[in-house]
Amino acid sequence: MTTVGTPVRRREDFRFLTGQGTYTDDINRPHQLYAFIVRSPHAHARIAGIDTAAAAQAP
Amino acid sequence: MQKTVSLTVNGKPVSATVEGRTLLVQLLREQLGLTGTHVGCDTSQCGACVVHVDGEALKSCTLLALQAEGRSVLTIEGVATGDTLHPMQEAFRNNHALQCGFCTPGMVMSALDLVKNNPNPTEREIREYLEGNLCRCTGYHNIVLAIAEGAAVMRGEAPPANVHGAAAE
Numbered sequence: 001m002t003t004v005g006t007p008v009r010r011r012e013d014f015r016f017l018t019g020q021g022t023y024t025d026d027i028n029r030p031h032q033l034y035a036f037i038v039r040s041p042h043a044h045a046r047i048a049g050i051d052t053a054a055a056a057q058a059p
Numbered sequence: 060m061q062k063t064v065s066l067t068v069n070g071k072p073v074s075a076t077v078e079g080r081t082l083l084v085q086l087l088r089e090q091l092g093l094t095g096t097h098v099g100c101d102t103s104q105c106g107a108c109v110v111h112v113d114g115e116a117l118k119s120c121t122l123l124a125l126q127a128e129g130r131s132v133l134t135i136e137g138v139a140t141g142d143t144l145h146p147m148q149e150a151f152r153n154n155h156a157l158q159c160g161f162c163t164p165g166m167v168m169s170a171l172d173l174v175k176n177n178p179n180p181t182e183r184e185i186r187e188y189l190e191g192n193l194c195r196c197t198g199y200h201n202i203v204l205a206i207a208e209g210a211a212v213m214r215g216e217a218p219p220a221n222v223h224g225a226a227a228e
Contacts, residue, residue: 019095
């Protein structure tokens with residue numbers, strides 16, 4: 001058990017330190033779609049209906 | 060309004076067509092594909108977008124791309140030499156000064172600016188200098204240790220004893 005107590009270098013650090021990490025905001029594919037979560041503007045309310053017409057128009 | 064901007068990025072001359080409102084960080088990330096420079100807040104608070112412009116650390120979300128005309132920009136992608144990390148990057152690695160890595164490019168660029176102007180900063184000076192760089196994972200303790208180590212190595216001194224005892228590979 002020689003590894004117990006021995007620090008282990010993280011494999012991911014090189015890419016993070018050199019700007020090669022890939023975060024979701026870094027991904028840019030052709031014709032990429034974006035999702036957006038629409039939250040209720042009301043702190044407390046009863047949902048009577050959700051109008052998805054504008055969202056359904058999106059490509 | 061579209062205009063052409065010409066500048067040097069990481070030692071290479073580049074030209075791009077941008078709008079008047081295009082930010083330097085958008086030019087770097089979206090047009091030049093240099094996504095190591097991050098946008099954390101869009102409001103010049105977090106420091107994830109720090110680059111060097113003519114040798115000075117700047118938040119690239121505060122500068123219009125057109126303001127970089129004719130200037131020389133260094134991003135995190137231009138800091139290492141091939142597979143060899145810069146001593147400051149190596150110090151971050153040695154001291155576990157990063158977790159998710161999102162703030163790291165800005166931290167390293169700021170650290171290099173600090174050490175350029177103050178080669179032997181005290182712990183307090185390092186902490187004060189990091190006012191404009193936010194980290195949400197590790198806390199600042201190991202980042203401060205890393206910058207002190209990176210500064211020492213850049214001065215040509217042996218790195219201070221590593222508190223984490225991380226063995227070099």
